[in-house]
Each structure stands twice: as C-alpha cells, then as structure tokens.
Amino acid sequence: MKTIFLHRENVQMIAKEAVPTVLAIGFFDGVHVGHQQVIKTAKQIAKKKKVKLGVMTFSPHPTEVLSRGKKAVQYLTPLSVKETIFTSLGVDILYVVTFDEVFSALAPKQFVAQYLIDLHVIHVVAGFDFTYGTKGKGNMGTLFYDSDEKLSVTTVTKVIYDGNKISSTYIRQLLNEGAVDQLPAYLGRHYVTKGNWHKAKVIISHHYTYPKQGYYYVELSSQRRTIETVVSVIDSNNVAVIDERLHHFNEGEQISIHWKEQVSSNERKLSNF
Structure with missing residues (x-):
C-alpha cells in the first residue's frame, strides 16, 4: 500500500x-x-x-x-x-x-x-x-x-450488532465501562494499545483511548515474546501498571497490550506464571 x-x-x-x-x-x-x-x-x-x-x-x-x-x-x-x-x-x-x-x-x-x-x-x-x-x-x-x-x-x-450501531463512539463507551471483552464483536479483533516498558509498567501512548480504572486480563507482546497476565489501569495518565514481579521485557521496549477482559480485584492472580 x-x-x-x-x-x-x-x-x-x-x-x-x-x-x-x-x-x-x-x-x-x-x-x-x-x-x-x-x-x-x-x-x-x-x-x-x-x-x-x-x-x-x-x-x-x-x-x-x-x-x-x-x-x-x-x-x-x-x-x-x-x-x-x-x-x-x-x-x-x-x-x-x-x-x-x-x-x-x-x-x-x-x-x-x-x-x-x-x-x-x-x-x-x-x-x-x-x-x-x-x-x-x-x-x-x-x-x-x-x-x-x-x-x-x-x-x-x-451496521448493527446486538441492537447497537457499530460506531467509534459506542466503542469508546464500552472502554469507559471497562467492557473490553465485548470489543471483538465491534472491532473484529481485540482492542490493542501500544506503549513502552518502564519499571514494570507500560506507559501507553497519549494517542489511545484506554479502559477505565480497574484490573484487566491481557496479553502483552513484544518482538521477542508474548505473555498473559493481569494489569491495573490506575489513573488518567495513560499508565497500565504491571505486577512488579514481572521482568520479561527490556527497559524502553515497545509493548502491545491486547485487552481481553476486566477482572475483579479478587481475580487478579497471575495464575499463568
């Protein structure tokens, strides 16, 4: 292209x-x-x-x-x-x-x-x-x-899905509600944001809309590897905080976050490690 x-x-x-x-x-x-x-x-x-x-x-x-x-x-x-x-x-x-x-x-x-x-x-x-x-x-x-x-x-x-017009506005509404698990039906794929690894955090680009504060089950990927974990969106500075025990990426490395579903604070166990 x-x-x-x-x-x-x-x-x-x-x-x-x-x-x-x-x-x-x-x-x-x-x-x-x-x-x-x-x-x-x-x-x-x-x-x-x-x-x-x-x-x-x-x-x-x-x-x-x-x-x-x-x-x-x-x-x-x-x-x-x-x-x-x-x-x-x-x-x-x-x-x-x-x-x-x-x-x-x-x-x-x-x-x-x-x-x-x-x-x-x-x-x-x-x-x-x-x-x-x-x-x-x-x-x-x-x-x-x-x-x-x-x-x-x-x-x-x-184009309608489940009674809702598929639109960028409605997708932002779902993000504001934390309903990332519903997004594949509207996007045709999981919602993905990109950022850089910094001291067990992913600093998300200001270009993106990010889900509301809370815990999310996600897939993190770089050019070198892919892992599944739980992240916490904690504030309005576009920061997704990762469990500090994880040291799988290099400082400054670009990371893609594939948002899978919101989880409760009781479910935020890193069971895949």
Whole structure:
C-alpha cells in the first residue's frame, strides 16, 4: 500500500500523477466492523471496475481543529495502526488529508473538485453519516450533484450488532465501562494499545483511548515474546501498571497490550506464571 499525505500546497501536484480509484472515505477511527464494510464494499467495486482501491482519511481529528484545541481526542487507532489494518484489507492507495482550518472552510463543491475529481476518483463509498465541506454541509445525498454528476456513489447503511450501531463512539463507551471483552464483536479483533516498558509498567501512548480504572486480563507482546497476565489501569495518565514481579521485557521496549477482559480485584492472580 502506498501512503500519500495530502494538503493544500501539494494536492494539485499529486493530482497530476493520480490513477483512477474507487475511494472509501471517512475518518475510520478504530477501523471497526462498520468501517471494514465500507472498505470491503469499495474493494468489490474496484475489482469490478478494474481500478485501484483507495482510502481517504484525515489527520488530525476534525474535533481537535474545529474546537481550536479545546477538545482533546483520544484515538482508538493512531494513523500507523490504521495503515497496518488498511494494508491487511487490500487497500492500494491511502490518502491522508491534513485537516486544518483552511481545509474545514472548503465549500462542498471545492472539496469534491480538488480532493476527489482531480485525483481521478471515479466512485466513492462511505457510511450513511459521512459529511464534507464547511460545517458538514455536504453529505452522501449531495455528493453526486456536487461532482456535477461525474462521480458514482455507494452509501453503506449503519451496521448493527446486538441492537447497537457499530460506531467509534459506542466503542469508546464500552472502554469507559471497562467492557473490553465485548470489543471483538465491534472491532473484529481485540482492542490493542501500544506503549513502552518502564519499571514494570507500560506507559501507553497519549494517542489511545484506554479502559477505565480497574484490573484487566491481557496479553502483552513484544518482538521477542508474548505473555498473559493481569494489569491495573490506575489513573488518567495513560499508565497500565504491571505486577512488579514481572521482568520479561527490556527497559524502553515497545509493548502491545491486547485487552481481553476486566477482572475483579479478587481475580487478579497471575495464575499463568
């Protein structure tokens, strides 16, 4: 997969070398089952039309820009993780658009012209709630007309599991409740955060949303080994504290935490050691 970073200074230059694509578009935080449905739908259409499969996402999160930094966003998946998942889904080209105040002020037709038509996008696939242009005035119902009828459009309806709409917002709610065991049904995988080993703790990157305070059964993995244990999330500084008897990782080593389930304080025994 080729990743291309787009901003207002280079979009015209990039457009000169762009190839026809079917484009899945959205922020895709979490790349959850609903997002995957959007991308898989775009992949089927791209295969039928015999063109490349593209994905367009944005960085940073629009909320951070539109609130002028007053609202911090904790991500489910930082960009590097999204790239890995997109690659596994067969995406050929990833466009990462810089979301800033100038970009947010683009009229819907300007966005469509500069970031879709000029990039040789021939078909757009997005979720039913995707919006674009200043104040989100553009939506999936207006995209065809904003392209002067040059783009074909497929809208993916909401994906439901157990009566709940699969969304990044709902996944954050489950994390806030500590219900990490429910996340695979919505993400298609266990929730994973990354950090660095420091004195029997994993210091989690600020990019991630982490579960509420409490004890969790997890899998810890590095490039060298994988272990299963219980960790304690103790405060709002994105720190997962590991039992101090464990010395299986090197200082500063990058660790992935695969969150399996919340456990009570009575169940926090390290029975696997």
